[in-house]
Amino acid sequence: MTLILRARFFPPLRCGTDGEDPVMSPEKITVRMTVNGKAYVRDVEPRYLLADFLRHELYLTGTHIGCEHGVCGACTVLINGKTGRSCLQFAVALDGAEITTVEGIAGDGPLHPVQEAFHQAHALQCGYCTPGFLLTTIEFLGQNPDPDRDEIRQALTNNMCRCTGYLNIIDAVEDAAGRLRAKGGEA
């Protein structure tokens, strides 16, 4: 949002106007990626975004697309273990990377403790933002296993929920932290 509105700031530059592709027949580049533990090889155009690669090439449609300019967090995945906006990454630039999407956090098994906590706390309404929130929560609790509510609020700025179910999401993250600590304690 911010970026659209602030676009007037951008200097007039050596760029094609809308719709005019400066390269008419772009060659495809081979990309190798491990997604949710599975190795994939595909030939894609350089301009192919990771979000589209996941959804249209690998049919992993759990990664949602909201704003396509990095603001909303719906498309958040783990890229080599760190949350990243899949709408701001070119697939070809991630040759050799390891990606985790929402489909990979529990596999075919029972729900991941963070998913279970979201489920119990009613931390989703339409669910569109949920995959992004889950991956943000997994990264955050990996770095801060016992956060207070202020720290949780701060961490959740990574994502937006249009149904504005934030209070339940905060409850869920708090509960998820307890679940993960208990699980860690058992192991």
Next chain:
Amino acid sequence: MKPAAFKYFRPDTLEEVLSLLAEHGAEARILAGGQSLVPLMNMRILSPAVLIDINRCRDLAYLREEGGMVACGALTRQGEAETSALVADRLPLLAAAMPHVGVRANRNFGTVCGSLAHADPLGELPSVATALEARFVIASARGRREVDAEEFFVSALTNCLEPDEMLAEVRLPVAAAGGKSVFLEIANRAHGFAVAGLAALVEFDAGGRCSRARLSAMGAGDTTARLRTVEALLEGGTLDDAVIREAGAAATKAAEPSDDVHASAAYRAHVTGSLVRKALRQMLGNGEQGR
């Protein structure tokens, strides 16, 4: 919202980057963290014909102290600077600003130098680099040159780089002992871009007088703006309540912000003054904490 097609290069070394820049120059853009470039490409505000991806140039990712400066390479991520012990110890102003730059997922990939090159007048890092009087190391196949912040930031989203040049490194002077620094910003939400902000650095002599003041405001002009009238007012004097009030008024007067949907120019100018007063009061109250 899909980017236009482009030719993609993924060099492994700085030398290769520079020779690609020499070859493609004005047609090409550097791809660092992509957190500003890719949104603009998705919206087709920018459609560069060539992207030179520097993410494989591992030699460009470093933070190291040399000769009273911390050198930060072109591939150093904002998230790395945020958690760096060296930055926390030697560059408290940068450390204080870091968490305000976008959100975690942006900082995981966005680079310090990419944010500087992007030259957003509302960027935290351009403002910090200006207050610290950073040195910008610019490289091209023709050689190297070094410029200061005021030469580097030309206007909104415009830096001083020639088409065949890149920002190879930024060098940030280490905080002086006894100096205090404060970073503050006001935003409509707790994340994303601010409407106004301030990076302030004040050093004191043995008698407690202000020996050096550097204040740089975000959102107070076409580019990150040094508040020189405020600096002159502070230097040589003692920080007391009267001076602080005067400094705030001078800051509001010096600010030349613009209106947009997020805030009016008048509000931004007012806030710039409040932030100056607040920052100076924090320096008085915080003992050594704000170093």
